[in-house]
Amino acid sequence: MQELQFNITGGDFNQAGKASSKIKKKLKQLGIETATIKRIVVATYEAELNVVAHASSGKMIVVFEPDNIQITVTDCGQGIENIEQAMEAGFSTASKKVREMGFGAGMGLPNIKKNTDKLEIESKVGEGTTLSFRINYE
Numbered sequence: 415m416q417e418l419q420f421n422i423t424g425g426d427f428n429q430a431g432k433a434s435s436k437i438k439k440k441l442k443q444l445g446i447e448t449a450t451i452k453r454i455v456v457a458t459y460e461a462e463l464n465v466v467a468h469a470s471s472g473k474m475i476v477v478f479e480p481d482n483i484q485i486t487v488t489d490c491g492q493g494i495e496n497i498e499q500a501m502e503a504g505f506s507t508a509s510k511k512v513r514e515m516g517f518g519a520g521m522g523l524p525n526i527k528k529n530t531d532k533l534e535i536e537s538k539v540g541e542g543t544t545l546s547f548r549i550n551y552e
């Protein structure tokens with residue numbers, strides 16, 4: 415078992431995507447199938463971006479198992495009021511600034527759901543959010 419950890423800073427769109435590109439590199443080294451790498455990178459990128467766009471700070475912990483990858487993203491921030499609604503395609507509370515940068519389509523969480531084998535979300539309004547998901551290798 416191998417583990418990687420990344421800190422994510424809210425509002426820092428220049429750093430956004432760094433964690434997912436390092437994960438991609440690691441998966442290539444491990445010889446994981448391209449289609450599986452794509453699913454993992456979509457999910458980790460969207461999770462990372464959600465911390466940047468909607469939270470103050472966060473941490474991503476990645477655990478590489480022989481037949482799957484497990485990712486936990488914990489953040490401090492505003493939290494999610496209604497998780498069911500947040501999961502709906504097109505739902506977004508992204509600020510005008512975030513939308514002007516091309517984000518805020520409300521597709522991140524639905525894409526994470528689509529590309530993962532198990533997804534759990536816990537959130538407390540005013541405190542933060544924890545997203546955990548697993549992707550099995552083919």
Ligand SMILES: Nc1ncnc2c1ncn2[C@@H]1O[C@H](COP(=O)(O)OP(=O)(O)OP(=O)(O)O)[C@@H](O)[C@H]1O
Nearest residue numbers: 464468493500506507508517518519520521522523
């Ligand atoms: N880590 C988070 N902290 C607080 N709110 C979140 C977090 N992640 C998601 N949300 C809430 O859930 C909504 C939907 O998230 P989702 O990723 O699907 O869309 P988006 O981030 O608004 O847009 P996109 O991902 O398409 O750029 C967000 O607009 C926000 O209200």
Ligand SMILES: [Mg+2]
Nearest residue numbers: 463464522523
């Ligand atoms: Mg998003």
